[in-house]
Amino acid sequence: MEAKLKELKALLSEVYDLENVAALLHWDQSTYMPKGGAKARGRQMAVLEKLAHEKMTDPKIGRLLEELIPYGESLPYDSDEAGLIRAACRKFEKASRVPAEFMAEFTAHTAESYQAWTEARPADDFSRVAPYLEKTLEYSRRMADYFPGYEHIADPLIAFSDEGMKASTLKKLFAELRRELVPLVKSVTDREPADDSCLKKQYPEADQWKFGLKVIERLGYDFSRGRQDKTHHPFMTKFSLGDVRITTRLKENDLGEGLFSTIHEAGHAMYEQGIQREYEGTPLAGGTSSGVHESQSRLWENIVGRSRGFWEHFYPELQRVFPDQLGGVPLDTFYHAVNKVQPSLIRTDADELTYNLHVMIRFDLELAMLEGTLAVKDLPEAWRERYRQDLGVAPPGDRDGVLQDVHWYADTIGGVFQGYTIGNILSAQFFEAALSDHPEIPGEIRQGNFDTLRGWLTENIYRHGSKYTAEELTKRATGSALAIQPYIRYLKGKFGG
Amino acid sequence: MEAKLKELKALLSEVYDLENVAALLHWDQSTYMPKGGAKARGRQMAVLEKLAHEKMTDPKIGRLLEELIPYGESLPYDSDEAGLIRAACRKFEKASRVPAEFMAEFTAHTAESYQAWTEARPADDFSRVAPYLEKTLEYSRRMADYFPGYEHIADPLIAFSDEGMKASTLKKLFAELRRELVPLVKSVTDREPADDSCLKKQYPEADQWKFGLKVIERLGYDFSRGRQDKTHHPFMTKFSLGDVRITTRLKENDLGEGLFSTIHEAGHAMYEQGIQREYEGTPLAGGTSSGVHESQSRLWENIVGRSRGFWEHFYPELQRVFPDQLGGVPLDTFYHAVNKVQPSLIRTDADELTYNLHVMIRFDLELAMLEGTLAVKDLPEAWRERYRQDLGVAPPGDRDGVLQDVHWYADTIGGVFQGYTIGNILSAQFFEAALSDHPEIPGEIRQGNFDTLRGWLTENIYRHGSKYTAEELTKRATGSALAIQPYIRYLKGKFGG
Structure with missing residues (x-):
């Protein structure tokens, strides 16, 4: 059996390497590739995907x-x-259940669909992507x-990234969360909004870049096994476990834009960097689910990175880097600025409280599309309707509506x-457990x-990989099992009263 | 037959893509990869090489x-x-004649040998690499x-990179060239050496970097299908034909270091960028031999980039970039500085005249090793002896002697x-033909x-690929066939009398 296990590991290691090489092709495409390389790059990624699937x-x-x-x-x-x-x-x-030809067809389709989306969004023209979306x-x-x-x-589809989860469980969970969130959002937005000027x-x-790097190095991101570059998204x-990179964008x-995105991605990266090195080359060498992964990016970005304690430490340093901009701004003003709650149109810019409302809208709409109760052509209006209902705002066109996220188009x-x-729910549950220990x-x-925090996360989450x-x-x-109470306690503690 | 040709092209295109992906792995390793990525990178390259060979x-x-x-x-x-x-x-x-197992073994060996060389060179310790070299x-x-x-x-081995060439032809050619070079070198070094202070x-x-980019853009390097980054070598x-990158190093x-290396690599790159796009994905989409490739880097670096005419145009711009350093330096002084002839120890720093003497030393020594008339253990002394004879200088140790070039170790x-x-010989032969037209x-x-020059090269050399x-x-x-006369005429015209 030892020999068979060894043979299995050798076969899996080739798949692992091919998948990681495909990831490098993607990284290069987003960071440094000249535009002339695009056509061949698509072909190269398809070849690697095909080979990895074959293997x-x-x-x-x-x-x-x-x-x-x-x-x-x-x-x-x-x-x-x-x-x-x-x-x-x-x-x-x-891998075995999905035929290779189907995957190849689907990959080619999403490449075209993505391309169409990159043009449709700036043109605010949903009709360009609608036919692709029908096929998707x-x-x-x-x-x-x-x-x-x-x-x-x-x-x-849910099980692909969050194994063990089902639509019915999630509907129940999200409904429960919404019941708590809606009054909490209301109580906060009834107050005077924070001044984030x-x-x-x-x-x-350049100064933002340097400060961001310093922060994540302090959090524990290991630069000897990673680096940061700039990308649009x-x-x-x-x-490999020895090479876990992140990218950021600065404005x-x-x-807030660059700093919190840097911390967010570093949270994802510290998870991967924390996996025990013995797992290298096996399917264990990766985060276990998309929800647990997101719990780590959100824990570091929000629970740590937007906490008052964090800024008690870092704010004087930040003021030294930007004396003209922040020298006269008290810590309290800054803390409230990075935690400003305001219903808005764009998910990725949303505050901690309203963020989940954005997610739930998408979740409900995609279930309805899959069930056949919502037609693609009616999607933009359904989107606006839900935004009006849930957030009290609605996009004039589709650019900042149904076209805002790349996901459905890729x-x-x-x-x-x-x-x-x-991920948001788990971030609080994990943090509460760490604090209890x-x-x-x-x-x-x-x-x-x-x-201590990173040590607890490494011991209890990171090192186990998958x-x-x-x-x-x-x-x-x-x-205990996944539960919303710690998250609600955390949100009420921070934003309530 | 059309269908069979199409089938052949499809199979070759996969090999082409895998080889190019391996090249990207290497580029990333030299430019941006954190050191923690090294171990997996070696494995990834081996997997791709194996697959490309299989295919x-x-x-x-x-x-x-x-x-x-x-x-x-x-x-x-x-x-x-x-x-x-x-x-x-x-x-x-x-590919078929060399067994896959042999290639895998050899690749693993050169990886180790290269590693040993990276330590042996700074330590000036030939004994560390000698056992590897025996195996190589x-x-x-x-x-x-x-x-x-x-x-x-x-x-x-010669035919791998310069098909059609043989040791006997090259010995004759190099002897002929040496007969012309030695007195020419002597006549120049008898004169007062140029002042290159x-x-x-x-x-x-940063200013060197910008100026270098501007120069190669003007020469015709296409940045929409390429980019420059920094590397040690x-x-x-x-x-792909749409993504041809170069790297440089600045001091x-x-x-001179950065500027001429930038022009040199851009010369290689313009060759590849000039190949007709229809060849993409086939074995035609690459330079035809190492000699022809080098002719293009040397033509742009030396015949163009170190010519008086080139600097008549660019020197005023360079002076504007570096007014303190060059404002008071006349064009003539600068021109002679970038063309200073002086026998030296390091091939890559050698001037146009003595460069080939360095190459011939290596060529003769490697033939002797292959013939079995020179033992690896006697190589360092043989190296010094030949440097004394041919260039009148000899390295005290091996760091700047037999350990200076990576080639034999990788x-x-x-x-x-x-x-x-x-390449040097051909550069002049091609340039003379272009001037005659x-x-x-x-x-x-x-x-x-x-x-006009780039157009001629594209029409007569670049577009044909392989x-x-x-x-x-x-x-x-x-x-006419390869001939040394144009090169001798060029050197005598530039350095004689």
């Missing part, structure tokens, strides 16, 4: 797994070998149908947005010391 | 070629299809033996260095206009 569905892997599954079940559940066999099974099954919806349904036996057609002064990019990407007249419809809200954490944060599902991980780390 | 030796390609060869021979020799079939045959044969010599001989029927054991002042990197690399106290022994001198070129260069061998290309472009 992952190699019947040899299937045969090895058949023999190894009983072996894995005979091992302690917590052993790395058992976890590896479980993770390999999940990956093999997913069809592809999304077909994709789900490769995994029959579902309760809701969105379930297989101090963030909108002129902040030279910030993201985190990994080429000269908006200090991926399946369904299966992506839920992770953002699951280490009540000294808030004091340490005020000193600019993040070691050994446990999100559900298992949450129970092990917090003693 | 290139696919028996399907062999069968298609068997059927297509007679078809190709029935087509006009100049047709793209005929050229493609010829180039595919050469590539298939080379063995591998090089075995590599050659996969191509039996050679006259000299170096011939197959104006190049050794303090030149801020400058190089040119290509990921704050040596203006590739075969034999088959690489000859390209540098072939367009006597207005020198006048245009004085105006900062390089269109359709013709170096020999065919030289005859077509210049009307």
